[in-house]
Amino acid sequence: MLHLLDESLEAFLRTEVPLPAKEVDVSFAAPDRDWGAGVSKPTVNLYLWDVRRNAEEREAGMELVEQEDGRRFRRPPLPRVDCRYLVTAWTSEVGDEHALLGAVLAILLTRTEMAPEHLQGPYAPVRPVPSLSVAATDGKDQSDFWSALGGQLKPGLDLVVTATVDAALLAAAGPPVERYEVAIGDPAVAERRSRGVGVGGRVPDAAGATVRSPRGTALVAPDGSFLVRAHPGDTVTVETDDPYTAEVPDDGVVRFETG
Numbered sequence: 515m516l517h518l519l520d521e522s523l524e525a526f527l528r529t530e531v532p533l534p535a536k537e538v539d540v541s542f543a544a545p546d547r548d549w550g551a552g553v554s555k556p557t558v559n560l561y562l563w564d565v566r567r568n569a570e571e572r573e574a575g576m577e578l579v580e581q582e583d584g585r586r587f588r589r590p591p592l593p594r595v596d597c598r599y600l601v602t603a604w605t606s607e608v609g610d611e612h613a614l615l616g617a618v619l620a621i622l623l624t625r626t627e628m629a630p631e632h633l634q635g636p637y638a639p640v641r642p643v644p645s646l647s648v649a650a651t652d653g654k655d656q657s658d659f660w661s662a663l664g665g666q667l668k669p670g671l672d673l674v675v676t677a678t679v680d681a682a683l684l685a686a687a688g689p690p691v692e693r694y695e696v697a698i699g700d701p702a703v704a705e706r707r708s709r710g711v712g713v714g715g716r717v718p719d720a721a722g723a724t725v726r727s728p729r730g731t732a733l734v735a736p737d738g739s740f741l742v743r744a745h746p747g748d749t750v751t752v753e754t755d756d757p758y759t760a761e762v763p764d765d766g767v768v769r770f771e772t773g
Contacts, residue, residue: 515637515677515679515680516562516565516597518633518634518635518636518637519597519637519644519675519677520542520560520562521634521635522628522632522633522634522637522644523560523599523628523644523675524540524560525632525634526625526628526629526632527540527558527618527621528540529632530621530625531617531618531621533558537555537556538555538556538557538558538614539553539555539556539557539558540557540558540559540560541557541558541559541560542559542560542561542562543559543561544561544663545559545561545600545602545604545663545668546663546664547663547664547666550604550666553604556603556604556605556610556614557603557604557605558601558602558603558604558614558618559600559601559602559603559604560599560600560601560673561599561600561602562597562598562599563598563599563600563659564596564597564598565595565596565597565598566595566596567593567594567595567596568593568594568595568596568676571594571676576588576590576591592640592678592679592680593678593679594642594676594677594678594679595676595677595679596674596675596676597674597675597676597677598649598672598673598674598675599672599673599674599675600659600670600671600672600673601615601618601622601670601671601672601673602615602668602669602670602671603615603618612669615669615670615671618671619648619671622646622648622671622673623648625646626645626646626647627642627643627644627645627646628643628644628646628675629643630643637680640678640680641678642678643678644675644676644677644678645675645676646673646674646675647673647674647676648671648672648673648674649672649673649674650672712741712742712743712744713727713741713742713743713744713750713762714739714740714741714742715739715740715752715760716737716738716739716740717734717738717740717752717754717758718738719738720734720738720752720754720758721734721735721736721737721738722734723752723753723754724752724753725740725742725750725751725752725753726742726750726751726753727742727743727744727748727749727750727751727762728744728745728748728749729742729743729744729745729748730742730743730744734752740752744762745762746762746763746764747761747762748761748762749761749762750762
C-alpha cells in the first residue's frame, strides 16, 4: 500500500505544481549525504519517516460496500493512517531550491486532499481519498532529523498524508433480492418437510440392525420395530444382510423393498 501511496503522491505533485519529468526528479530515498552527492538535476525529495494509525478518524460498526461487478460485501470501516513525509528541494543554486520548495508548498497549503484521478493502480478505488496537511514543527525537530541522517541542515516541509488502508477481510453480504417465488401446496406436507417426521416400521428377524437416514440413525428393537428421524424425500435403509430401503413420501407412509 505504501508504494502505491508514493506513486499517487508523485502523480499529484507532478500534475498540480507542476513538476515536468524531463526537468525535475522526484525521489523517495533517504536524503543523506551520500544520496545528496549523487543529485544531478533539480529534485523534490519525499522521505517517508513515520507511519502511525490515526486514532481521531477511527470508526466502529460495519459498512456495506458494492464492487464494480455488483457484488456486495460487509466489512469494518477501513483504518486510516498518518504517513509523515519530509519534503525537501535539491538544486545547485539556493534561489532555485527555494523557488522549487515554495511551489510545492503553495500547492500543499491550498489542497486538502488528493483528487481520485491521482490515485494509482489498485489504490484508485479506495475511499476516503488521502487528505493532505503541512504539519507544524520546531527547529529542534529538523535539527535532530538531519543529524540522524548525517546530512546538512536544509529547509523542509513536514507533510502529513492521512491515507485509507484497505486491509480488511471482506465478508459476503449476499446478492440483492430481485424476485420472489410463491408456491401453493398442502400445508401439512410443507410442515413435515420443514420439521421432519419420525419414520417407523417393523422388520422381522432384524433385531439390533442399524436403521439409517440422512437425519440420523436408530436400532431395530427386539420385536422388529424401529423409529428414525427423516424428511419427505429421504432414503431410509435397514442395514441387514439383505438391506431394506425406502424413500419417505409426502404422505409419510413408508413401503420397504428388499435389495
